[in-house]
Amino acid sequence: MRISTGTFYNESVASMNQLQVNIAQTTQQLATGRKILSPADDPAAAARAAELTQIDSANTQFGSNRIAATNVLSLADGILQSVTNLILDAKDVSTAATNGLLDAAARKSMAIDIQGRLEELIGLANSTDGTGNFIFAGAQGKVKPFADTGTGVVYQGDDVQRKVQAATGRQIPITDSGADIFMRVRNGNGTFNVAPGTANAGDSTIKQGVVTDAALYDGHDYQIHFTSANTYDINDVTTGLPVLAGNAYVSGQAISFNGIQFEIKGTPALNDTFDVTPSQNQSIFDTLTKLVATLSAPAVAVSGPTNASYRQGLSDAFNSLEQGLNVVLGTRATMGARLRELDALNVTGDDLGTQYKATLSKIQDTDYNKAISDLTQQQMVLTAAQKSFSQVSKMSLFDYL
């Protein structure tokens, strides 16, 4: 085959050009640390890299979301810790106040103590986060959730739970409505409540009971009516029909009917009544207010109606505080569970982040060993091409003419 002189030059230059392009590409890979300099280098990998970058960044974003969630939950938990202590203290007071040797002054000082506690509790329930948002106001962060209207503390927030996106497909609630924590505390035993009639003349108290058979309990209002000091009737107030008439009364003996059971102690008078109603919400604030009222009662005799009412007040307060404590502890348990889940998600999130970054690096980062070895090889080939070109181009028959 003939080789035209022009072809020799053109081909040599073209192949040296190509070698230089390769070297430039490898140099760029080394300089940028990226294997894929343009999607055309590896279209599938480029698209995958863009997708992974997004997934990784979303994962990082979820991490910051979890930090925000942890901060809010920890703050709320800290406040509820104080609320727990406050309720325990109030319970202690209500127990201590049952000591029959207390005089009016001692009760008064206890009442002042509890009044202080009530105000402290309102303060705690109106806690704000670092940026001035009320924590227990639901979604109404700028509205002070608990206000003392003089006739009781009312809730002005809403029932919305704020949530954060803690992971793909997982939203974790980070707040709880103040109404659920402080306001929606069931009185009585949570199902029904018992209370002495306000005009009772005897010296008797009633103890919160239990539901013995939920299927039989119908949620009606009932009244125990003493027809003498030793006998009582049970009437269904809702239907107006008697349930059991002429029962013999023994102090402290369980009274059971329609799936419920409770005890009356002491010596009731004729026409004394005790009411059984379904439980209602009674806020912790109400409970404390009532406890203050009980403790502030001006005259408490050694026995008789005033004493019975005093003891009943303390026992109800104790019972309601216990109910409130359960609600607060239940909320804290839920918060703890959420915090634990956040911790678990943090671990998974970190693992995922490491994996995403490793995969991303595999897809798009330069393999330095390979790139450097490529570069060396390409340099060698280019040097060889240049040398052979300069040698061969020197050969001409004209030199010998």
Added chain:
Amino acid sequence: MAGIYGIGVSALKAAQAGIAATTHNIANANTPGYSRQEIMQTAELPQNTGAGYFGQGANVTSVLRRYDQFLGVQVLEAQTQTSNLTAQFDLAQQVSNLFGDANGGLTPALQDFFSSVNTVSNAPESIAARQTMIGSGQSLVNRLDTFDQRLSQIRDSLNGRMTSSVASINSYAKQIAALNVNIVELQAKTPGQAPNDLLDQRDLLISQLSQEIRVTTVSQPEGSVDVFIGNGQSLVVGRTVSSLHTVTSTTDPTALDVAYLNNGNSAKIQQSQLQGGNLGAYLDFRQNILDPAVNSLGRIAIGLAETFNQQHQQGLDLKGALGTAFFSSAAPRTTSASGNLGTGALTATISDASALTARDYSVQFDGTNYNIFDTTSNALVQSFTEADLTAGQVVTGTGITLQLTGSASIGDSFLVRPTADAAKGMALNITDPSKIAAASPIRSNAPIANKGSGVIGAATVDTTAVPLLPLNVNLQNAVTITFIDATHFNVDDATLGPLAVNSVYDPAVGATLSFNGWTAKLTGVPSANDTFTIQNNINASSDGTNVLKMAELQTANTMVNGTTSYQGAYGQLISQVGTQTRELDVTSKAQSSMLAQVTKAQQSTSGVNLDEEAANLLKYQQAYQAAAKAMAISQSMFDSLLQLGG
């Protein structure tokens, strides 16, 4: 004696001719398109004597051009392909680099935006977080706009390139015709002898022409060459030249089309027939890479704007007003062909952003029906009668609704580009941070005084409503659900009055209530007289319910018929452009090496090898010296004769 002189002179002449041809070759060793020349040397007719035929010396009959027609055609084809693929690759690379840039691509802008949406969901009341969301929303819009500008620049530069390519084609055609004239004249003067250098020049022009566009040539016996383009449109016939020119596309005012100019009359050419070469590359690139990329990008812009707006409009802003559109987006572009005779005009609107394709559609009126064709596949998508189309029709599988006003004449056509303007036309609609609708428009509430254990879940906008937007006007009405007993309830709207009376409730399974465009779930056992309320969610500064849903859109499969996310659609665009570019890279390299091979083969016939020419110089020099020696011998022989006489 005279014979020897004669032979000697003929030998001298032949050797001189040989040296002249060789020197000409050496002189043109670097001339593009030059084919090496050789003299055709033959022996003179011998003289018959009784003792046999005596040779009469040598004769140069012609100068030959070393040229292989077959290889020439192969080079032409390889050249037109190579310049086509290389030009497309260079252009495609610009697009590919644009999208693939790790820092400048759409991915980081999308990430930043959704990251800021998440931040708002963590602190809905924070004006700073909201301001960041608006800022990064603006960045996202700007990024899309930047992309569109870059693509528009590429499109503008295409128009410039097409114009100059057409100018080159016209110039080459003229020069070829001029050479045709010369060659025919010269060949007529000396029949049988070819004007080699002019042939080379003409072949070079044809080869340069083929780099601009694919041509076919037909050689005529009298020496001229006819050149055709496309489907046999003549560019050069003998001495007659037709020309091309660029005209504004009838359907796309931003694009140029190539038309045929014959005797001063412009005639349309099917653009798809103009293949090969640079011009073919520009047209192919525009149709196969640039337009689809613009459309795909626009589809992401529209998809993002529509879905995000839809969610945003289901929320409540800090001031207690319902959300407005967060982004504004451009309507589909419809153009009537410039030659339309009727009064018909089309308008297109987006009916379903997730069903949008990255295709363009042409609508053609055949006298009875308006036929909608996919311009990429040329497949018929759907046909409508005029009455139907005037009423407005959803075009199946395209996500757009078309509506006709006026009426078209037979043969009228329209181009519909649903997403072509979207990346450019997207804008941020909200500048006031408090207008970000982060909260739910409604909330449910249960009074503390309720005695039962009934619980109402969060009230949410009923997303099964068709159409979803605008939201039900009564959505935020205060509605009270009052239980008559544990198993029956009434629903009362403070404005509209009773919505339901004595509805049955099963405490064991609960109930999902849907009124006024909201839904809420009731569970538990309510007592008689327990109430639940649904109301306007005013003052809910810390409610991030809606912004949380907006944040979820980042990974939701809202695009391409619900098969992928925004990022996924962008990934598809990257891989589509990347694949096309890679393909062009590979094929253009293969084609280049093919061209190198064919050129090498062609040059091995036609090219000048200087060593060979040096050898030829020696050969002819020696022949010359030998002939001169023969003349000298003849001289001395004559001298000898003269001495005899003296």
